[in-house]
Amino acid sequence: MRTRVLGTNLQSSEIGLGCMSMSGAYGIHDDGESLAALHRAVELGITLFDTADVYGPFANEAFIGHGLGAVRDRVLYVTKFGLVRTSAGQHLGVNGTPDYVRRSCDLSLQRLGTDRIDLYLQHRVDPHTPIEETVGAMAELVAAGKVGHIGLSEASADTIRRAHSVHPITVVQSEYSIWSRDVEDEILPVCRELGIGFIAYSPLGRGFLTGAIANPSDLAVNDYRHKDPRFQGGAFDANKALVSVVQEIAAELGCTPAQVALAWVLSRGDDIVPIPGTKRRRTLEENAGAVDVVLTPAHLARIEERMPAGSTAGERYADMSEIAPAEIGR
Numbered sequence: 664m665r666t667r668v669l670g671t672n673l674q675s676s677e678i679g680l681g682c683m684s685m686s687g688a689y690g691i692h693d694d695g696e697s698l699a700a701l702h703r704a705v706e707l708g709i710t711l712f713d714t715a716d717v718y719g720p721f722a723n724e725a726f727i728g729h730g731l732g733a734v735r736d737r738v739l740y741v742t743k744f745g746l747v748r749t750s751a752g753q754h755l756g757v758n759g760t761p762d763y764v765r766r767s768c769d770l771s772l773q774r775l776g777t778d779r780i781d782l783y784l785q786h787r788v789d790p791h792t793p794i795e796e797t798v799g800a801m802a803e804l805v806a807a808g809k810v811g812h813i814g815l816s817e818a819s820a821d822t823i824r825r826a827h828s829v830h831p832i833t834v835v836q837s838e839y840s841i842w843s844r845d846v847e848d849e850i851l852p853v854c855r856e857l858g859i860g861f862i863a864y865s866p867l868g869r870g871f872l873t874g875a876i877a878n879p880s881d882l883a884v885n886d887y888r889h890k891d892p893r894f895q896g897g898a899f900d901a902n903k904a905l906v907s908v909v910q911e912i913a914a915e916l917g918c919t920p921a922q923v924a925l926a927w928v929l930s931r932g933d934d935i936v937p938i939p940g941t942k943r944r945r946t947l948e949e950n951a952g953a954v955d956v957v958l959t960p961a962h963l964a965r966i967e968e969r970m971p972a973g974s975t976a977g978e979r980y981a982d983m984s985e986i987a988p989a990e991i992g993r
């Protein structure tokens with residue numbers, strides 16, 4: 664596994680691991696298999712592990728700390744704060760106040776069983792707290808040695824600029840994949856201008872780009888994607904036709920659609936690290952293999968022609984100001 668540098672000096676494996684579904688979100692979780700997947704990821708050279716306090720809620724951080732504690736010095740813990748939930752998953756809003764930032768960090772450190780979070784992200788920007796105040800508190804955590812680097816998730820270009828003027832932002836994390844390209848307009852350019860790295864979440868289109876979901880009814884009843892606009896009725900069918908180009912190219916290359924989707928994200932710049940999410944060893948190994956898949960200019964042009972930016976049916980979220988409680992709960 665090769666490495667990439669995020670921001671000016673955070674070295675990560677070329678592909679990270681999104682751990683959200685190990686604690687729910689996309690159907691039934693399996694702790695034994697997920698633990699084995701965490702260990703296999705380390706064997707494969709994956710160093711960046713993405714979690715959040717709300718995944719589980721709260722269970723995912725503890726699971727990561729338990730699973731990776733023995734190799735703590737070889738891996739990066741990325742976690743997030745700001746989406747307030749009860750342990751039963753009830754949504755209580757977004758909080759970016761300095762006091763909440765400090766308390767959240769201490770609780771995440773406890774759950775992860777570590778004395779330092781390598782990369783600490785604000786999960787969603789709090790519209791009622793100036794970003795300067797939130798980032799000021801995050802900067803204090805860096806000064807105290809509790810946090811190595813800081814970043815923002817799903818922030819606007821203006822917010823990124825304001826935040827970066829308070830303390831260097833190492834990473835912006837947002838959704839980015841063949842079917843979610845909004846960040847190309849303003850977010851990636853501002854990151855590049857300011858020397859900020861980018862973590863691409865949901866790089867497999869929440870699984871859709873893998874071609875493995877034939878029908879929305881295949882999803883478990885508690886699967887968050889039942890509420891995802893892109894997985895609904897007509898949108899699902901339209902998107903299925905659209906992503907057939909990914910399957911076509913995979914067949915030509917003798918690889919899998921998931922590998923094509925990840926190779927596409929990797930091809931968008933060496934300042935980008937995708938974090939495909941999985942809870943299983945088999946798909947983890949498949950995804951790690953994407954680093955060796957090379958898309959030619961002709962492949963990239965065909966994807967551009969058949970699936971141009973903005974062609975996906977349905978919004979990314981039913982309500983962009985939030986993520987549904989079901990996404991983060993078991």
Ligand SMILES: NC(=O)c1ccc[n+]([C@@H]2O[C@H](COP(=O)([O-])OP(=O)(O)OC[C@H]3O[C@@H](n4cnc5c(N)ncnc54)[C@H](OP(=O)(O)O)[C@@H]3O)[C@@H](O)[C@H]2O)c1
Binds near residue numbers: 682713837940946947
């Ligand atoms: N900052 C944010 O607001 C935010 C939001 C969403 C996600 N994230 C982070 O980003 C990570 C990745 O995003 P994501 O999990 O939403 O979406 P994703 O990586 O695009 O897709 C994950 C889905 O694809 C399935 N999958 C993975 N590899 C596969 C393969 N090779 N073949 C077939 N299916 C495969 C997974 O199945 P299984 O789960 O069954 O293995 C899961 O259902 C999350 O784990 C989380 O850490 C961050």
